[in-house]
Structures are given as C-alpha cells and as structure tokens.
Amino acid sequence: xxxxxxxxxxxxxxxxxxxxxxxxxxxxxxxxxxxxxxxxxxxxxxxxxxxxxxxxxxxxxxxxxxxxxxxxxxxxxxxxxxxxxxxxxxxxxxxxxxxxxxxxxxxxxxxxxxxxxxxxxxxxxxxxxxxxxxxxxxxxxxxxxxxxxxxxxxxxxxxxxxxxxxxxxxxxxxxxxxxxxxxxxxxxxxxxxxxxxxxxxxxxxxxxxxxxxxxxxxxxxxxxxxxxxxxxxxxxxxxxxxxxxxxxxxxxxxxxxxxxxxxxxxxxxxxxxxxxxxxxxxxxxxxxxxxxxxxxxxxxxxxxxxxxxxxxxxxxxxxxxxxxxxxxxxxxxxxxxxxxxxxxxxxxxxxxxxxxxxxxxxxxxxxxxxxxxxxxxxxxxxxxxxxxxxxxxxxxxxxxxxxxxxxxxxxxxxxxxxxxxxxxxxxxxxxxxxxxxxxxxxxxxxxxxxxxxxxxxxxxxxxxxxxxxxxxxxxxxxxxxxxxxxxxxxxxxxxxxxxxxxxxxxxxxxxxxxxxxxxxxxxxxxxxxxxxxxxxxxxxxxxxxxxxxxxxxxxxxxxxxxxxxxxxxxxxxxxx
Amino acid sequence: xxxxxxxxxxxxxxxxxxxxxxxxxxxxxxxxxxxxxxxxxxxxxxxxxxxxxxxxxxxxxxxxxxxxxxxxxxxxxxxxxxxxxxxxxxxxxxxxxxxxxxxxxxxxxxxxxxxxxxxxxxxxxxxxxxxxxxxxxxxxxxxxxxxxxxxxxxxxxxxxxxxxxxxxxxxxxxxxxxxxxxxxxxxxxxxxxxxxxxxxxxxxxxxxxxxxxxxxxxxxxxxxxxxxxxxxxxxxxxxxxxxxxxxxxxxxxxxxxxxxxxxxxxxxxxxxxxxxxxxxxxxxxxxxxxxxxxxxxxxxxxxxxxxxxxxxxxxxxxxxxxxxxxxxxx
Ligand SMILES: Cc1cc2nc3c(=O)[nH]c(=O)nc-3n(C[C@H](O)[C@H](O)[C@H](O)COP(=O)(O)O)c2cc1C
Ligand code: SF4
Ligand code: SF4
Ligand code: SF4
Ligand code: FES
Ligand code: FES
Numbered sequence: 001x002x003x004x005x006x007x008x009x010x011x012x013x014x015x016x017x018x019x020x021x022x023x024x025x026x027x028x029x030x031x032x033x034x035x036x037x038x039x040x041x042x043x044x045x046x047x048x049x050x051x052x053x054x055x056x057x058x059x060x061x062x063x064x065x066x067x068x069x070x071x072x073x074x075x076x077x078x079x080x081x082x083x084x085x086x087x088x089x090x091x092x093x094x095x096x097x098x099x100x101x102x103x104x105x106x107x108x109x110x111x112x113x114x115x116x117x118x119x120x121x122x123x124x125x126x127x128x129x130x131x132x133x134x135x136x137x138x139x140x141x142x143x144x145x146x147x148x149x150x151x152x153x154x155x156x157x158x159x160x161x162x163x164x165x166x167x168x169x170x171x172x173x174x175x176x177x178x179x180x181x182x183x184x185x186x187x188x189x190x191x192x193x194x195x196x197x198x199x200x201x202x203x204x205x206x207x208x209x210x211x212x213x214x215x216x217x218x219x220x221x222x223x224x225x226x227x228x229x230x231x232x233x234x235x236x237x238x239x240x241x242x243x244x245x246x247x248x249x250x251x252x253x254x255x256x257x258x259x260x261x262x263x264x265x266x267x268x269x270x271x272x273x274x275x276x277x278x279x280x281x282x283x284x285x286x287x288x289x290x291x292x293x294x295x296x297x298x299x300x301x302x303x304x305x306x307x308x309x310x311x312x313x314x315x316x317x318x319x320x321x322x323x324x325x326x327x328x329x330x331x332x333x334x335x336x337x338x339x340x341x342x343x344x345x346x347x348x349x350x351x352x353x354x355x356x357x358x359x360x361x362x363x364x365x366x367x368x369x370x371x372x373x374x375x376x377x378x379x380x381x382x383x384x385x386x387x388x389x390x391x392x393x394x395x396x397x398x399x400x401x402x403x404x405x406x407x408x409x410x411x412x413x414x415x416x417x418x419x420x421x422x423x424x425x426x427x428x429x430x431x432x433x434x435x436x437x438x439x440x441x442x443x444x445x446x447x448x449x450x451x452x453x454x455x456x457x458x459x460x461x462x463x464x465x466x467x468x469x470x471x472x473x474x475x476x477x478x479x480x481x482x483x484x485x486x487x488x489x490x491x492x493x494x495x496x497x498x499x500x501x502x503x504x505x506x507x508x509x510x511x512x513x514x515x516x517x518x519x520x521x522x523x524x525x526x527x528x529x530x531x532x533x534x535x536x537x538x539x540x541x542x543x544x545x546x547x548x549x550x551x552x553x554x555x556x557x558x559x560x561x562x563x564x565x566x567x568x569x570x571x572x573x574x575x576x
Numbered sequence: 577x578x579x580x581x582x583x584x585x586x587x588x589x590x591x592x593x594x595x596x597x598x599x600x601x602x603x604x605x606x607x608x609x610x611x612x613x614x615x616x617x618x619x620x621x622x623x624x625x626x627x628x629x630x631x632x633x634x635x636x637x638x639x640x641x642x643x644x645x646x647x648x649x650x651x652x653x654x655x656x657x658x659x660x661x662x663x664x665x666x667x668x669x670x671x672x673x674x675x676x677x678x679x680x681x682x683x684x685x686x687x688x689x690x691x692x693x694x695x696x697x698x699x700x701x702x703x704x705x706x707x708x709x710x711x712x713x714x715x716x717x718x719x720x721x722x723x724x725x726x727x728x729x730x731x732x733x734x735x736x737x738x739x740x741x742x743x744x745x746x747x748x749x750x751x752x753x754x755x756x757x758x759x760x761x762x763x764x765x766x767x768x769x770x771x772x773x774x775x776x777x778x779x780x781x782x783x784x785x786x787x788x789x790x791x792x793x794x795x796x797x798x799x800x801x802x803x804x805x806x807x808x809x810x811x812x813x814x815x816x817x818x819x820x821x822x823x824x825x826x827x828x829x830x831x832x833x834x835x836x837x838x839x840x841x842x843x844x845x846x847x848x849x850x851x852x853x854x855x856x857x858x859x860x861x862x863x864x865x866x867x868x869x870x871x872x873x874x875x876x877x878x879x880x881x882x883x884x885x886x887x888x889x890x891x892x893x894x895x896x897x898x899x900x901x902x903x904x905x906x
Contacts, residue, residue: 020803030786039800047735518747520744548681550649
C-alpha cells in the first residue's frame with residue numbers, strides 16, 4: 001500500500017480523495033482503513049501541496065548550526081510553514097524532525113513532485129543557511145542541476161566531510177568508504193567483497209550462526225540484543241516462510257551512520273543481508289528504508305539490481321543452492337516505524353503502530369511469520385566478522401561489547417562526522433578526534449538517550465560502561481553542546497519530537513508526551529503551575545508512567561533525555 | 577463398493593453456532609499472584625487468572641468479546657523480573673510468573689494513566705472511571721485548566737508531524753463539538769479515550785463493515801470515517817455495535833443524547849426487559865431499556881452466545897413501531 005501512496009504523492013504532491021478511492025478499490029482495502037494509514041505518515045499529504053516542498057530540519061543538531069535562523073529566513077521569504085500553495089508560489093516549506101544529515105547541518109530535504117519526481121537533500125558545504133535560502137529564493141526550476149547531485153569531483157571532498165577517517169588503515173566498517181566506487185560491483189568484489197558469502201556457503205548455515213554467536217555481536221539498532229541468539233531462534237522456528245528485515249528507518253535524532261553505510265558501501269549491506277538470509281532460512285528480505293534518504297535508496301536499488309544480475313541474489317545464489325532476494329520498502333515519514341513491530345505493520349500496509357510483545361518477532365513477525373530484524377550496521381558487521389572469524393572478531397572491543405562501533409558525532413565540534421572505533425574508546429578520546437571545545441553537555445544515544453556532563457567524559461563507550469553511569473549508547477549518537485547553548489530550548493525540542501512522533505496508541509505516551517512538552521514550556525517561560533517542586537514531581541511521575549506502562553520503546557524512553565537534562569545537568573535551575 | 581456421493585448425506589444441522597475445533601488444552605501453570613500461589617489454566621491471561629481468584633484488576637479497553645488491543649494501560653501489573661509493567665488483559669501467564677497487582681509501581685502508573693485521561697477527555701458519562709480515579713487518587717487538575725475546545729472538524733484535519741508549540745499553562749484536550757449527522761446515534765469525540773473498541777466492533781470482531789478506523793498520529797489520533805465524511809456518506813450500516821462497546825458514552829443513541837440534553841435522562845427510573853428480536857429468524861436477545869413507558873435504548877447481553885452483545889440496525893434501532901404514532905418527537 002505504501003508504494004501506491006508514494007507513487008501518487010510523488011506525482012501530484014499530495015494524495016487526493018480520488019486517488020484514495022482508486023487505491024482502496026484496487027487493493028481491496030476499506031476506505032476508512034486506508035484513510036487511517038495515509039494520515040499516519042508526515043511525508044504524505046491529504047490536502048493539496050505545491051509541487052516543491054522544502055522539509056527543513058529544525059531538530060537539535062541543526063538547531064546548533066543555524067536551523068532556526070534558516071526557518072526564520074524561509075518564513076520571511078515564503079510565509080508561514082506548511083502553506084498549502086495558497087501563497088501562489090510553487091514552493092512551500094515545513095519544519096521537519098532530524099533528517100539524518102546532522103554531520104552536515106543545517107539540512108533540508110526538497111521533494112519535487114511531477115513527471116520526474118525527485119527527492120533532494122540540501123546540506124551545502126559552506127554557508128549552510130544562506131546557501132539553502134539562496135537555492136529556494138526563486139521558485140526553483142525543477143530541472144535545475146543545482147538541486148541535483150553534486151559535481152563528480154566534489155564527491156570525495158563531500159565524503160571526507162562526513163567521514164573524517166576516510167582512507168585510514170584498519171577500519172572494518174568504513175574501510176571502503178571514499179576508496180571504493182559504491183556503484184560498482186566489480187570494485188566491491190575486488191576489495192574483499194563477497195568473500196564472506198562464499199565462506200558462508202562453504203561452511204553452511206549452522207556454522208555461520210555459530211560464528212556470529214562466537215563473535216558476541218550485539219545489535220546496533222539501539223536495543224543491543226545478541227544477534228546470534230536472534231538468528232538461531234529464527235533458524236530453528238518451525239513455521240515457514242521465514243522473513244529477514246533490515247531496519248534502515250534510521251530516524252533517531254542525531255543518527256546518520258546507516259545512511260552513510262548505504263550511500264557509500266551499499267554492497268556490504270546486500271552481502272550482509274544475503275548471509276543472514278542464508279543462515280536463517282529466509283528467501284525474502286525486506287529493506288525498510290527511511291523515506292527521507294534519496295541517495296541511499298538510489299545506491300541500494302543499484303546494488304541490489306547489480307547483485308541480482310550477477311547471480312548474487314535470486315534463485316540459486318552463488319551456486320549455493322539457496323534462494324534469496326531483497327525488496328526495498330520506503331518509509332513515509334514516521335520515526336515510530338523504526339520500532340521493529342511497527343515496521344512490520346507498515347510493510348503490511350497498516351498504520352505503523354507497535355505491537356505488544358511477547359510474542360517476539362522471532363516467533364511472530366512480519367506477516368505473522370518468524371522474522372529476523374536487524375539494523376544496517378549490525379548486518380554490515382556480518383561480512384567483516386565472517387572474513388576475520390567470529391572468535392577473532394569477538395576479541396575486538398571489550399568483554400561485554402565486542403567489535404567495532406560507529407559513532408555519529410555532531411553538534412559543536414570542529415569535525416562532525418561518522419567515526420569508527422573499537423568499543424571501549426572513551427568519550428573524551430572520541431571528542432578529541434572530532435575536536436571539541438569545552439562542552440556543557442553531551443547527548444548519548446539521541447533523543448531516546450541521556451545527557452551527560454563534563455564530569456562524565458571518561459566513560460568508556462561500551463554498552464556496559466554507559467549503563468554503569470546511568471546512560472546509554474543507543475544507536476551511537478554523540479551530540480555535543482557547548483557552553484552557550486540554551487539547553488532548555490534543546491530539551492523542549494526533544495519533548496516536541498516525542499509528542500509529534502508518538503503513534504498515539506497507548507495513553508501514557510499519547511497524553512504523557514503532550515503533558516511533558518507543556519511542562520517544559522512552562523519551565524522555559526518560568527511560569528510554573530504551583531511550585532517548582534510540584535512541577536518536578538509531575539515531571540518524575542510522567543517519566544515513570546511512560547517508562548513503566550507504555551507499549552513500546554518510544555514511550556519508554558520519551559522522558560529519558562528530558563529527565564537527565566533537568567535532574568543530571570540541573571538546567572532548569574540555571575535558567576539560561 | 578461405489579462411494580456414495582456426499583451430497584446425499586447432508587451433515588446434521590448444528591444445534592449451536594459452529595465454533596472452531598477445540599485445541600488441546602495447554603497444561604496448567606503455577607504462578608503467584610500478590611504472594612499467593614495459584615494454579616492457572618495454561619494460555620490464560622493474567623487478567624483471567626486474577627479474576628478467577630477474585631483479585632480486582634481495573635480495565636478500560638478490554639472486553640471479553642473483542643480481541644485485546646492493550647492500549648489503555650490501566651490494567652498494568654508488575655511481573656517480577658520484567659523491566660516494564662505488563663498489561664494483564666493480554667499477557668499470558670508463564671510458569672513461575674510472580675505477579676503484583678497493587679504494588680507501588682502499579683498504583684503510580686494506574687493513577688497517572690487515569691490522570692492523563694481525565695485531564696484530556698470528558699469522562700462525565702463514564703461513571704466506572706470515577707470510582708477508579710478515587711481508588712487511585714488521580715488528580716487531573718494538576719495539569720492546569722483545560723485549553724479551549726477545537727473548532728468543528730479542526731482535529732480531523734490535523735496532519736501528522738510538526739505542531740504549534742504549546743504555551744503550557746492550559747492543558748490540551750480532545751474537546752470538540754458533538755457530531756450529529758444522522759437520526760440514530762451521535763458521536764461526541766470529546767469523550768473518546770481511543771480505546772479502539774468501536775473500530776474492533778465495526779471490523780473483524782463483529783460487524784465486518786470497516787466504516788471507521790483510527791486516523792492521524794499521536795495526540796491527534798482520532799476515530800474517523802474515510803476522510804471524515806459524515807456517517808450517512810460512509811460505509812456505516814447503523815448496526816450500533818460501536819455504541820454497544822463504547823465505555824465512555826462518546827457514542828450514544830440520539831434519543832439518550834437528546835434526553836440528557838433536556839435533563840430528562842434518569843437511569844433510576846429505567847427498567848430493562850429482555851426479549852427476542854421480532855425481525856428475523858436469528859433470534860437475537862434484545863434488552864429494552866424503558867423509561868416512562870418509552871424505549872430509550874436497546875442493547876444485547878454480552879454473554880448471550882447468539883449476539884455476544886452485537887445486533888443489527890433492525891434490532892438496535894427498529895423499535896419505534898411499538899410507540900403510538902405521533903408520540904415520537906425525535
Ligand atoms: C521508537 C523506536 C525507534 C527505533 N528506530 C530504529 C531505527 O531507526 N533503526 C534501527 O535499526 N532500530 C530501531 N529501533 C530498534 C528496533 O526496534 C530493533 O530493536 C532493531 O532494529 C533490531 O536490530 P538490531 O538487533 O540489529 O539492533 C527502534 C526502536 C524504537 C523503540
Ligand atoms: S509508547 Fe508511544 S509510540 Fe509506542 S505504542 Fe505507545 S503511543 Fe505508540
Ligand atoms: S454503527 Fe455499525 S457499521 Fe456503523 S460505525 Fe458503528 S459498528 Fe460500524
Ligand atoms: S468512540 Fe468510544 S469505543 Fe470508540 S475509541 Fe472512543 S471511547 Fe472507545
Ligand atoms: S539533520 Fe537536522 S538534526 Fe539531524
Ligand atoms: S484493559 Fe488492558 S490495556 Fe486496556
């Protein structure tokens with residue numbers, strides 16, 4: 001269903017009632033249910049929009065780098081956000097949560113509807129705010145090449161801006177980035193590509209799982225679940241078919257690692273998915289790709305087509321006697337669809353509402369079948385792990401957190417970007433790499449994470465190390481805030497994010513996120529209801545009910561960053 | 577021997593509505609509830625186990641006749657060893673589970689869920705909830721005075737994603753004008769706790785009409801027909817099954833609504849008489865609610881296997897023929 005809705009949105013810029021009626025008849029979906037689905041995603045509009053819409057990130061990393069000034073300039077230029085074409089222009093703009101471009105902040109995403117629909121990321125190298133405003137000044141000609149990809153010789157420079165370690169020796173996950181052409185299967189094969197799959201086919205599915213178990217690989221999507229155990233459970237599940245899902249919905253504010261992996265090393269993910277499918281007996285893998293990632297979608301589609309043409313996907317992969325193919329499904333703007341069960345519902349054409357667990361996906365997952373769901377980074381670890389051998393790979397990092405880890409460093413540092421380091425590097429060492437000035441606070445793990453202060457900089461970046469100080473590694477977000485930041489404004493934006501992105505299913509999160517945002521607005525305006533102490537008690541109560549009684553991780557973590565900022569950094573007392 | 581064609585031997589007519597073949601019962605499970613050991617049938621939910629032992633667990637979005645959606649979270653209990661609380665209405669018992677139904681954590685969550693609901697939804701026609709709020713000491717006024725109600729249709733037009741930043745001094749609510757677009761029943765979504773029951777009753781759990789669904793996202797989520805069209809333009813067949821399951825009076829017989837508005841609705845003067853629907857051969861049980869010699873609403877008992885509480889338009893609304901002509905002032 002989402003592909004049909006995407007097609008209409010891309011062609012006309014909105015989804016009309018007529019289009020909905022047609023889709024409803026063709027797919028035999030009740031119109032009311034279809035309405036429920038189309039109104040769930042923020043990239044789909046049920047009211048007319050101008051053909052060109054700029055989705056401007058006003059989320060926390062961009063906020064540190066002029067995101068709000070950008071919004072103000074655009075408001076002067078084009079009027080209020082979300083104008084539905086009634087300003088007589090071909091372009092309008094709206095505010096957007098994090099676009100996953102935080103290392104290049106400020107950023108915007110342009111959707112161009114029409115005969116040749118396109119989605120274009122704007123994150124200029126220099127003068128971010130001014131350049132984006134310039135690009136949007138005249139209703140841009142939709143064939144304007146300035147809106148398209150960057151000039152070819154710019155590529156390397158752009159990649160090294162996002163991945164400062166480009167070319168450095170010894171990188172396991174980022175090794176090919178900036179060196180190997182991401183569009184060429186030959187180049188990939190010439191740089192160790194598909195050696196892992198060959199080895200997998202040689203040793204057989206059970207041995208592959210044994211290798212993954214031996215490596216003690218933990219999921220990189222945020223929940224840190226042992227990948228080997230997950231694979232084993234699905235491989236042994238009796239119900240058939242089994243499905244593989246790669247979670248590439250990356251929407252956690254501050255996270256951009258999966259995007260760069262898919263853009264710059266897409267074949268590694270294809271190979272990782274193929275190995276996972278082989279090991280767990282899946283014939284079909286879904287790549288659920290964030291709707292806001294046009295370049296990643298293009299690269300992944302190219303890589304999948306090339307692999308299929310070379311017999312590396314499809315029937316009898318690599319002559320190994322097994323079938324495996326990958327289908328891309330694009331999200332349509334909903335953070336919650338990164339939650340694994342919401343993601344299943346989204347693929348199934350339902351509203352992206354999480355399911356209650358248990359049952360877990362390994363028993364009842366996509367289409368009710370046993371399903372392996374893994375993050376992009378997790379799967380990209382797999383080929384590297386098989387080449388090196390599970391036990392050796394498990395020797396990298398620390399006892400509790402093995403292997404290399406990607407860190408998304410953004411905010412007030414000299415060299416924001418994606419960094420690879422073995423687990424165990426301390427926060428201070430990482431910040432030195434990225435060039436941080438004295439910091440006021442660091443957000444670990446994104447909006448669902450925890451703020452830590454200058455006193456915590458020696459924490460080793462491992463799952464157990466961050467847990468020991470009451471923080472979390474989450475998806476690897478390291479967002480740095482300098483001395484002059486208005487922290488209450490940052491915290492308020494985080495609360496706003498959760499209010500916007502709650503699916504609305506369960507009471508603690510649906511209403512709790514609203515009350516939390518209202519409370520922060522009162523704190524910021526210094527107009528507490530009752531005493532400050534009462535407000536703090538309220539904040540704690542809200543945190544507790546969301547953490548304890550929400551259905552899914554979104555509600556359970558919606559108060560984590562907020563509470564850590566208020567109680568750990570005492571920002572409310574400082575009144576910036 | 578020549579096999580006899582099967583159509584010569586029709587199966588004997590069922591004396592009961594056909595049901596799925598019985599599954600082998602799961603072995604009983606040992607659990608502890610509030611420190612008391614209990615043996616519970618395998619496959620039972622925590623709620624089943626508690627109710628069988630007389631332990632009271634409040635529920636809101638649960639009905640035995642509908643698939644549990646576990647969204648309201650008032651039924652949460654603490655399972656020792658589980659990070660978060662679990663919904664009793666849908667979580668199945670597991671061997672050795674240690675369940676706490678009134679621990680401090682449970683009480684805080686229930687109180688907060690009720691506070692959050694009462695601060696955002698009009699619960700005036702949901703009496704059960706008031707007892708529950710008293711029991712847990714919910715204080716919805718902690719969130720400030722309610723914000724002004726939304727204009728008609730405004731909530732239905734809200735798009736997912738970015739919203740205007742709140743001022744914070746007024747608590748946002750779902751208040752909005754009542755939807756009256758037909759003569760049979762009205763929808764007051766100011767009273768909707770979004771329990772999903774009406775959607776389930778309209779869908780696969782009873783009616784299979786799919787006239788309504790949840791639309792929008794987050795706090796703007798709401799029950800809606802397609803594109804929010806009025807009921808007469810939707811797929812609705814006026815079976816009234818959604819009214820039958822609604823726990824808050826958000827969905828209400830037009831007659832009840834009008835009487836409440838006129839101040840003449842008085843449950844103490846009402847008598848309920850069970851009868852069999854005269855219209856067709858199914859023989860649904862009707863409960864006629866009569867006030868001052870006039871039928872004011874029709875329900876069906878949820879524990880009658882023929883109806884499970886569900887009816888069709890004729891049984892639900894086709895009662896005015898018993899009234900003297902001209903008296904029907906609706
Ligand atoms: C609200 C929410 C959003 C999530 N978003 C993502 C995401 O964007 N990408 C991701 O890989 N995992 C995300 N997760 C975690 C997934 O539910 C799941 O744990 C993960 O995909 C499993 O993969 P892994 O074992 O490889 O980490 C999210 C979880 C929650 C609760
Ligand atoms: S916690 Fe929030 S996002 Fe998760 S199911 Fe509940 S309402 Fe939806
Ligand atoms: S009256 Fe019946 S058909 Fe109409 S919305 Fe309610 S349950 Fe659905
Ligand atoms: S209208 Fe009634 S039954 Fe439907 S979701 Fe709201 S409260 Fe529940
Ligand atoms: S792209 Fe703006 S905060 Fe991430
Ligand atoms: S009754 Fe269990 S969640 Fe609503």
